[in-house]
Amino acid sequence: xxxxxxxxxxxxxxxxxxxxxxxxxxxxxxxxxxxxxxxxxxxxxxxxxxxxxxxxxxxxxxxxxxxxxxxxxxxxxxxxxxxxxxxxxxxxxxxxx
Numbered sequence: 001x002x003x004x005x006x007x008x009x010x011x012x013x014x015x016x017x018x019x020x021x022x023x024x025x026x027x028x029x030x031x032x033x034x035x036x037x038x039x040x041x042x043x044x045x046x047x048x049x050x051x052x053x054x055x056x057x058x059x060x061x062x063x064x065x066x067x068x069x070x071x072x073x074x075x076x077x078x079x080x081x082x083x084x085x086x087x088x089x090x091x092x093x094x095x096x097x
Contacts, residue, residue, distance in 0.1 A: 004043070009051050013037065017056035025060035027088055036064040040078040057081070063088075 004010040014037035024031040038059045041049050049055040055078075059067065070087075071080045 013051045013053070013056060016053055018058050020053060021058035024058060025063055026057050027059060027063040027085065030060045033060050035060055038064055038067070038081075039076070040081050042074055042076040045075045 017037040018035055022031070023035060025033070025035065036059050037056050039046070039050070040055050040057055043050055046055070066088075067081065067084050068076075070084060
């Protein structure tokens with residue numbers, strides 16, 4: 001696997017994802033924290049989508065780690081992310097009750 005930190009296309013993509021999302025985690029709405037640009041359809045499996053802006057979403061480290069602890073790392077899909085997002089919304093709703 002190539003080193004993404006040295007891949008100029010990846011660096012540009014990651015910045016554009018964060019710019020679009022106003023440097024805010026799209027799950028918990030935190031900003032001014034360490035953020036990740038997450039591939040909705042995984043980097044390893046969907047090579048043709050690696051640098052598409054619509055294939056990215058901004059997550060804080062905590063939410064990013066939580067997603068991968070549930071869905072695993074690699075071979076992830078946008079569908080898995082949407083399920084994760086709905087799960088988080090449900091948990092927040094239950095916590096309020």
